Amino acid sequence: QLQLQESGPGQVKPSETLSLTCSVSGTSIDTSAYYWAWIRQPPGKGLEWIGTIYHGGTTYYTPSLENRLSISMDTSNNQISLKLNSVTATDTAMYFCTRSLMVAGREFGRWGQGTLVTVSS
Amino acid sequence: DIQMTQSPSSLSASVGDTVTITCRASQGIRKDLGWYQQKPGKAPERLIFEAATLQTGVPSRFSGTGSGTEFTLTITGLQPEDFATYYCLQHSSYPRTFGQGTKLE
Numbered sequence: 001q002l003q004l005q006e007s008g009p010g011q012v013k014p015s016e017t018l019s020l021t022c023s024v025s026g027t028s029i030d031t032s033a034y035y036w037a038w039i040r041q042p043p044g045k046g047l048e049w050i051g052t053i054y055h056g057g058t059t060y061y062t063p064s065l066e067n068r069l070s071i072s073m074d075t076s077n078n079q080i081s082l083k084l085n086s087v088t089a090t091d092t093a094m095y096f097c098t099r100s101l102m103v104a105g106r107e108f109g110r111w112g113q114g115t116l117v118t119v120s121s
Numbered sequence: 122d123i124q125m126t127q128s129p130s131s132l133s134a135s136v137g138d139t140v141t142i143t144c145r146a147s148q149g150i151r152k153d154l155g156w157y158q159q160k161p162g163k164a165p166e167r168l169i170f171e172a173a174t175l176q177t178g179v180p181s182r183f184s185g186t187g188s189g190t191e192f193t194l195t196i197t198g199l200q201p202e203d204f205a206t207y208y209c210l211q212h213s214s215y216p217r218t219f220g221q222g223t224k225l226e
Contacts, residue, residue: 046219046220046222047157047159047165047208047210047219047222048219049210049216049217049218049219052215052217060215060216061216063122063216096164096165104171105152105153105155105171105174105212107155107167107170107212107217108155108157108210109167109170109176111164111166112164113163113164
């Protein structure tokens with residue numbers, strides 16, 4: 001059974017780097033059948049797509065974070081990673097990891113439970 | 122970037138009612154649209170993909186229509202478990218964009 005489990009530090013200081021991991025179980029990420037994305041949600045607000053990574057490493061990032069964001073795949077550990085540099089309070093949010101099928105229309109079909117990140121000194 | 126304008130932002134309804142939520146895209150996106158339901162404290166779940174195809178296991182009281190720039194999600198005969206927040210998502214191009222959300226209460 002597929003499970004996506006996000007993990008991270010919980011709290012990060014302003015100007016530091018946020019590192020999150022999405023541990024995938026129940027399927028291998030080392031397949032072109034899927035692609036993976038991170039979506040975040042500030043407290044009390046809506047959903048924001050922040051980036052996607054395809055098998056083979058192609059990435060797309062939201063323009064507002066493009067110069068601070070990096071998403072990568074670790075196939076040996078079956079994990080998707082996110083790194084966000086120079087964080088500020090506006091990066092405080094629940095961060096979700098998602099899986100999509102490489103089939104038309106099947107975007108963000110499976111979600112992790114999310115991990116809350118607070119940016120505070 | 123494609124902007125998704127979702128309305129209304131909130132909607133008051135009762136069990137048994139029929140409600141409609143609308144999303145308008147700033148440019149044509151064919152049928153590259155999904156609808157997601159989010160309950161408090163939970164991750165979103167996809168209800169509909171390709172504008173009108175029901176996700177397996179989603180009750181038939183949910184339906185989606187539209188193509189191009191105008192899309193609707195209709196819930197016919199609201200059930201207590203349907204009171205949640207709903208989002209549309211365009212996946213026609215990058216960056217992906219969500220609607221602002223509709224809170225059904």
